[in-house]
Amino acid sequence: MGGVTVIYEFPDSTAPIRQGDIFFGLPRIDISLDRVIMVNQLGERISTWEDIAEKGEPVNIMVPVQPVNAIVVTQDCDNIRNQYITLCEIRNFTDVEGKCKNITAPKSWRKIITQHARINQKWFYLPPDNNIPFTDKMAVDFIVTLRVLRTDLENLRDLRRGRLNDIADEHFRERIGEFFRRYPYDEWYPLDNDEMNSYINDYPEVNPFPWQKVKKGIPNG
Amino acid sequence: MNNSGTTSIFQEQPTSQTTKKTNLKQENPANTFSENTVNVYCDNKPIKIAEVLDNSTVTAIVDPWLLERNNRKLGTTMTIYQHIIGRHISRSEALKISQEILEKVKKERLKLIELEASQWEE
Numbered sequence: 001m002g003g004v005t006v007i008y009e010f011p012d013s014t015a016p017i018r019q020g021d022i023f024f025g026l027p028r029i030d031i032s033l034d035r036v037i038m039v040n041q042l043g044e045r046i047s048t049w050e051d052i053a054e055k056g057e058p059v060n061i062m063v064p065v066q067p068v069n070a071i072v073v074t075q076d077c078d079n080i081r082n083q084y085i086t087l088c089e090i091r092n093f094t095d096v097e098g099k100c101k102n103i104t105a106p107k108s109w110r111k112i113i114t115q116h117a118r119i120n121q122k123w124f125y126l127p128p129d130n131n132i133p134f135t136d137k138m139a140v141d142f143i144v145t146l147r148v149l150r151t152d153l154e155n156l157r158d159l160r161r162g163r164l165n166d167i168a169d170e171h172f173r174e175r176i177g178e179f180f181r182r183y184p185y186d187e188w189y190p191l192d193n194d195e196m197n198s199y200i201n202d203y204p205e206v207n208p209f210p211w212q213k214v215k216k217g218i219p220n221g
Numbered sequence: 222m223n224n225s226g227t228t229s230i231f232q233e234q235p236t237s238q239t240t241k242k243t244n245l246k247q248e249n250p251a252n253t254f255s256e257n258t259v260n261v262y263c264d265n266k267p268i269k270i271a272e273v274l275d276n277s278t279v280t281a282i283v284d285p286w287l288l289e290r291n292n293r294k295l296g297t298t299m300t301i302y303q304h305i306i307g308r309h310i311s312r313s314e315a316l317k318i319s320q321e322i323l324e325k326v327k328k329e330r331l332k333l334i335e336l337e338a339s340q341w342e343e
Contacts, residue, residue: 032322037315038307044315047307055306062315064323098337
């Protein structure tokens with residue numbers, strides 16, 4: 001895969017950091033609050049975060065960290081003065097959205113990328129591009145965030161591989177806002193009884209509204 | 222070591238008894254009062270600063286300096302003691318746990334993707 005540049009541009013390494021900048025090789029830390037490894041001069045100890053939090057003192061810990069691709073989500077006005085810059089991880093599209101796992105037909109891809117991008121807003125689609133390089137369909141995962149010191153990231157601008165062009169950046173900005181502005185949307189509220197019974201077959205964890213009569217044995221909220 | 226050679230410093234009203242005590246030497250020359258006995262008057266009240274008695278066991282009291290030193294040790298000990306949380310593990314065990322955390326994260330993500338894929342209908 002890969003192809004002609006569609007939505008990306010390639011700033012100089014001295015250009016300021018902007019929302020939509022794509023970096024390769026930034027640190028993503030994974031921490032387990034059940035098993036926290038503390039480190040001091042005497043060696044390593046393992047504890048739960050609950051115990052550490054109860055004590056209320058800073059500790060040094062050992063955590064796994066791996067280099068990942070990520071995109072700047074902080075707004076431009078913050079990128080020039082904030083202490084930290086926030087990024088979201090970029091991964092293969094099938095790794096972010098499970099629904100795409102078995103999709104091959106272009107028509108199905110079109111459906112996913114356009115129609116479903118409007119209703120499932122936890123990701124932002126990035127097409128392949130040889131110059132980045134993105135060899136496959138990619139997606140920004142809004143759930144996975146990275147926090148980096150602004151000064152550190154400015155010193156690592158050589159890791160920047162490109163950025164979204166103006167049109168893509170406008171969509172990106174709107175999608176970030178929508179993601180953090182989502183509210184619980186109980187989409188089943190207008191379904192009639194038969195439709196609701198069908199819906200519950202697929203989503204048994206859902207609680208029907210008081211005006212929806214469901215089949216016996218299914219909880220009526 | 223306390224040889225009972227000290228008495229606690231106290232302040233007492235000038236009483237006939239006090240007067241009587243101070244005259245003990247005169248009354249009973251056999252009592253071996255220290256020649257360093259000093260009576261200091263403060264606000265017209267006699268304050269017995271130091272009086273060393275040689276008759277030890279009868280007047281044995283706790284050495285105040287020893288008591289204070291012991292109290293000080295207790296306070297220092299309480300300050301030094303800190304609650305240590307967690308249990309000690311080896312470096313290799315720590316690295317193993319670290320790797321397990323990474324693998325667990327990966328497995329959970331794959332599981333979620335499989336679940337989402339199974340719910341998708343074309």
